Amino acid sequence: xxxxxxxxxxxxxxxxxxxxxxxxxxxxxxxxxxxxxxxxxxxxxxxxxxxxxxxxxxxxxxxxxxxxxxxxxxxxxxxxxxxxxxxxxxxxxxxxxxxxxxxxxxxxxxxxxxxxxxxxxxxxxxxxxxxxxxxxxxxxxxxxxxxxxxxxxxxxxxxxxxxxxxxxxxxxxxxxxxxxxxxxxxxxxxxxxxxxxxxxxxxxxxxxxxxxxxxxxxxxxxxxxxxxxxxxxxxxxxxxxxxxxxxxxxxxxxxxxxxxxxxxxxxxxxxxxxxxxxxxxxxxxxxxxxxxxxxxxxxxxxxxxxxxxxxxxxxxxxxxxxxxxxxxxxxxxxxxxxxxxxxxxxxxxxxxxxxxxxxxxxxxxxxxxxxxxxxxxxxxxxxxxxxxxxxxxxxxxxxxxxxxxxxxxxxxxxxxxxxxxxxxxxxxxxxxxxxxxxxxxxxxxxxxxxxxxxxxxxxxxxxxxxxxxxxxxxxxxxxxxxxxxxxxxxxxxxxxxxxxxxxxxxxxxxxx
Amino acid sequence: xxxxxxxxxxxxxxxxxxxxxxxxxxxxxxxxxxxxxxxxxxxxxxxxxxxxxxxxxxxxxxxxxxxxxxxxxxxxxxxxxxxxxxxxxxxxxxxxxxxxxxxxxxxxxxxxxxxxxxxxxxxx
Amino acid sequence: xxxxxxxxxxxxxxxxxxxxxxxxxxxxxxxxxxxxxxxxxxxxxxxxxxxxxxxxxxxxxxxxxxxxxxxxxxxxxxxxxxxxxxxxxxxxxxxxxxxxxxxxxxxxxxxxxxxxxxxxxxxxxxxxxxxxxxxxxxxxxxxxxxxxxxxxxxxxxxxxxxxxxxxxxxxxxxxxxxxxxxxxxxxxxxxxxxxxxxxxxxxxxxxxxxxxxxxxxxxxxxxxxxxxxxxxxxxxxxxxx
Numbered sequence: 001x002x003x004x005x006x007x008x009x010x011x012x013x014x015x016x017x018x019x020x021x022x023x024x025x026x027x028x029x030x031x032x033x034x035x036x037x038x039x040x041x042x043x044x045x046x047x048x049x050x051x052x053x054x055x056x057x058x059x060x061x062x063x064x065x066x067x068x069x070x071x072x073x074x075x076x077x078x079x080x081x082x083x084x085x086x087x088x089x090x091x092x093x094x095x096x097x098x099x100x101x102x103x104x105x106x107x108x109x110x111x112x113x114x115x116x117x118x119x120x121x122x123x124x125x126x127x128x129x130x131x132x133x134x135x136x137x138x139x140x141x142x143x144x145x146x147x148x149x150x151x152x153x154x155x156x157x158x159x160x161x162x163x164x165x166x167x168x169x170x171x172x173x174x175x176x177x178x179x180x181x182x183x184x185x186x187x188x189x190x191x192x193x194x195x196x197x198x199x200x201x202x203x204x205x206x207x208x209x210x211x212x213x214x215x216x217x218x219x220x221x222x223x224x225x226x227x228x229x230x231x232x233x234x235x236x237x238x239x240x241x242x243x244x245x246x247x248x249x250x251x252x253x254x255x256x257x258x259x260x261x262x263x264x265x266x267x268x269x270x271x272x273x274x275x276x277x278x279x280x281x282x283x284x285x286x287x288x289x290x291x292x293x294x295x296x297x298x299x300x301x302x303x304x305x306x307x308x309x310x311x312x313x314x315x316x317x318x319x320x321x322x323x324x325x326x327x328x329x330x331x332x333x334x335x336x337x338x339x340x341x342x343x344x345x346x347x348x349x350x351x352x353x354x355x356x357x358x359x360x361x362x363x364x365x366x367x368x369x370x371x372x373x374x375x376x377x378x379x380x381x382x383x384x385x386x387x388x389x390x391x392x393x394x395x396x397x398x399x400x401x402x403x404x405x406x407x408x409x410x411x412x413x414x415x416x417x418x419x420x421x422x423x424x425x426x427x428x429x430x431x432x433x434x435x436x437x438x439x440x441x442x443x444x445x446x447x448x449x450x451x452x453x454x455x456x457x458x459x460x461x462x463x464x465x466x467x468x469x470x471x472x473x474x475x476x477x478x479x480x481x482x483x484x485x486x487x488x489x490x491x492x493x494x495x496x497x498x499x500x501x502x503x504x505x506x507x508x509x510x511x512x
Numbered sequence: 513x514x515x516x517x518x519x520x521x522x523x524x525x526x527x528x529x530x531x532x533x534x535x536x537x538x539x540x541x542x543x544x545x546x547x548x549x550x551x552x553x554x555x556x557x558x559x560x561x562x563x564x565x566x567x568x569x570x571x572x573x574x575x576x577x578x579x580x581x582x583x584x585x586x587x588x589x590x591x592x593x594x595x596x597x598x599x600x601x602x603x604x605x606x607x608x609x610x611x612x613x614x615x616x617x618x619x620x621x622x623x624x625x626x627x628x629x630x631x632x633x634x635x636x
Numbered sequence: 637x638x639x640x641x642x643x644x645x646x647x648x649x650x651x652x653x654x655x656x657x658x659x660x661x662x663x664x665x666x667x668x669x670x671x672x673x674x675x676x677x678x679x680x681x682x683x684x685x686x687x688x689x690x691x692x693x694x695x696x697x698x699x700x701x702x703x704x705x706x707x708x709x710x711x712x713x714x715x716x717x718x719x720x721x722x723x724x725x726x727x728x729x730x731x732x733x734x735x736x737x738x739x740x741x742x743x744x745x746x747x748x749x750x751x752x753x754x755x756x757x758x759x760x761x762x763x764x765x766x767x768x769x770x771x772x773x774x775x776x777x778x779x780x781x782x783x784x785x786x787x788x789x790x791x792x793x794x795x796x797x798x799x800x801x802x803x804x805x806x807x808x809x810x811x812x813x814x815x816x817x818x819x820x821x822x823x824x825x826x827x828x829x830x831x832x833x834x835x836x837x838x839x840x841x842x843x844x845x846x847x848x849x850x851x852x853x854x855x856x857x858x859x860x861x862x863x864x865x866x867x868x869x870x871x872x873x874x875x876x877x
Contacts, residue, residue, distance in 0.1 A: 569679075
């Protein structure tokens with residue numbers, strides 16, 4: 001029952017935030033406490049036995065909307081909850097309108113529903129609610145740049161969801177059901193039927209627009225760069241992960257290994273390429289998000305259990321350190337007055353020490369140094385990948401991440417100390433604590449045996465080697481500048497690239 | 513099966529909407545095209561259950577054998593409201609942009625937003 | 637039409653045409669009820685479901701009982717839309733009042749006659765939603781159109797003044813909370829939420845269908861108020877109607 005109470009109560013809190021705007025912060029804290037209680041109950045039920053399955057309204061399976069509370073769902077729900085805590089702290093003193101809090105509650109409630117749902121149309125409505133809520137949040141400051149970025153976001157996501165709905169129609173015509181478990185059986189019964197390929201391509205292409213796959217998610221850099229830092233953290237940490245969760249559910253139905261492999265490699269490499277050449281801090285973080293999503297897709301593509309669990313573990317870790325980086329970067333950019341890295345380096349003494357420490361922890365997490373969050377997840381993931389090609393790509397991504405983040409290192413040192421207020425420091429401490437303590441925390445997701453198998457010298461060596469190589473490459477490449485085409489981020493090209501991506505997925509599904 | 517049924521028409525409309533979204537520079541036309549794309553998916557879903565002797569899904573009024581498939585119709589209700597919300601909010605944003613830039617040309621708005629960003633970086 | 641690059645046109649037309657062809661060929665729709673395999677859900681299943689809930693309108697039984705959660709999410713989408721319009725269009729503070737264009741007497745007399753009729757039809761469609769096509773969404777929109785007619789004749793300021801501004805703002809979240817609470821009440825009674833607790837009644841009467849009538853009423857009120865808020869903000873922003 002907690003599965004459906006989590007979203008419904010959150011929505012109620014959202015409505016209450018509008019009802020009594022003055023108590024909006026109290027409602028936010030109360031909502032977090034209620035969610036913590038429900039999540040712990042769910043965790044206890046899961047620890048006791050198998051996953052909880054329920055159909056909303058008590059109807060028969062296949063007739064109503066099915067919800068399943070398994071480990072994946074609980075993990076992502078906890079991630080969303082943790083990010084919610086940090087956002088509430090971070091924005092405590094910013095005096096945001098009740099409208100912001102309602103959208104926040106709706107976003108988190110929809111995310112809770114998304115991680116548990118097993119129904120295709122329910123996923124569609126939840127993804128649309130997420131799009132609308134996050135699109136309004138991106139435009140919150142009402143600056144023209146924000147409004148234009150969020151309008152592009154809305155148009156491209158709406159197009160993606162229309163593709164998803166077409167795919168739903170295709171699938172419904174041939175199976176008569178919208179339930180993912182039932183669909184998986186039907187697809188397995190006739191895996192080479194043309195409707196399977198078309199339906200799969202449409203569904204995956206539609207969700208990929210939201211999930212941060214590079215070809216499809218060209219709205220991502222502008223939306224992240226121009227939004228409020230709390231909103232960017234939510235986008236990277238919550239909204240995109242929900243697309244990834246839906247891709248994960250779809251991968252249980254369709255044979256998507258080859259598709260994820262190709263899309264993952266393309267996303268990772270292109271993301272790193274754009275991340276290396278940009279000197280805008282927020283855009284750097286946005287491109288880095290894209291490349292890490294590629295990493296996740298490669299994990300799903302590898303097919304082994306270890307790789308899938310490693311990918312999920314890494315998704316959680318990425319949510320944590322990307323949120324921390326966005327929050328800290330937002331604070332730094334606000335203090336300095338711009339987000340260009342060179343200006344941040346010049347004015348680094350005006351950036352509070354807590355912010356710089358938070359940036360340091362975030363960078364350590366994202367480049368995968370032990371014992372922080374990224375390291376263990378990467379090790380588990382790599383242990384599960386067997387083709388050498390993927391190993392090479394993964395190594396390349398690690399080096400590329402180190403190269404792109406090396407340019408932030410000059411911001412960190414400085415003999416000056418500036419104070420920041422308690423709310424932002426608490427937010428940083430919360431997330432940084434989770435990153436530092438990630439290894440013991442991840443016992444909840446990754447089985448002990450897998451973890452201990454990766455806590456070995458080769459993994460350490462690989463991590464340190466990647467970082468050193470990245471630093472050296474950054475030194476060497478520091479003088480060179482290269483420009484990549486920026487015109488692909490417009491609506492027109494974005495639409496055509498989504499169509500092209502659909503064809504790529506369609507062709508790949510022919511060979512699966 | 514005749515090729516002139518709701519599903520085929522809806523896919524052609526989807527294509528027309530896509531072309532409008534890509535080829536026209538005016539923001540309002542782009543939104544119209546997006547609305548057309550969304551409406552065509554709705555048409556597709558509703559036509560899935562259509563039949564020549566079909567009856568509305570009302571018990572006690574229609575003969576049970578002729579009732580059309582009610583599930584796509586129930587689904588489409590949500591999709592209609594979602595499309596309405598998207599269009600309304602997108603129009604609000606277009607209004608705000610037009611007030612600021614006095615044009616509905618998407619390329620010009622793109623250019624001016626990018627220039628403004630660079631200006632902000634230089635001045636502050 | 638302004639100048640568009642030739643390459644863009646070629647690529648766009650090519651990709652779109654290819655997309656349409658691929659989807660048309662792969663769709664495999666040969667008519668309703670003709671599929672390669674036995675569909676999981678058939679019309680007969682839904683007829684049984686509707687007979688169980690006591691409603692005559694099978695579509696209402698589906699989206700207000702079996703797939704109620706989708707409808708709740710959809711109501712939330714609608715609320716988000718209304719709130720978004722409100723938030724972004726009141727950015728500049730109160731707009732200066734603009735004199736509304738006086739309408740001719742034909743319009744005024746016709747509006748006088750039609751307005752109560754439109755509102756009554758909206759109410760009828762909402763309340764009888766579980767017996768005939770309609771429901772909260774359609775009924776609310778019909779009633780909202782009636783208000784739009786009143787606004788054309790009287791001006792939005794007068795209509796808002798007559799309705800009461802506070803009432804409208806409160807109704808926004810009251811109806812939303814109402815829908816969520818009706819869904820959560822079974823949880824308070826130790827059953828799963830979103831279950832229909834009211835009796836099914838005898839089909840064909842207004843008092844049948846369980847809580848479908850309750851939901852229709854709440855949704856109708858919400859859409860009525862929400863559509864009026866959206867119309868009012870657009871009109872106020874533009875200056876006149």
